[in-house]
Amino acid sequence: MLRWTLTFLVIAIIAAVFGFTGIAAGAAEIAKIIFYIFLVFFVISLITSSFRRVD
Template sequence: MLYWALVFLVVAIVAGALGFGGIAGASAGLAKILFFIFLAFLILSLIAGFLKR
């Protein structure tokens, strides 16, 4: 999932550099959402790992 967040971030940067504002905004928003979902899964995984011990 982090891979897809980085892919959408790169797409947003390239689209922004080429002047495609709508595509850049949508890709950046999607990258941000995927990043926070990944972060939530990471935190849940860490908590589950500490509770198993």
């Protein structure tokens, strides 16, 4: 998921440099959403892995 986040972030930066502000804003928003989804999955995996090690 982080690869997709970085891909959309690079697309947003390149689009912003060339003046495509609408595309840049859309790509940045997608990157932000994917990053937040990644964070949620990461926290869930940390919590569930800590429960498995107790056994």
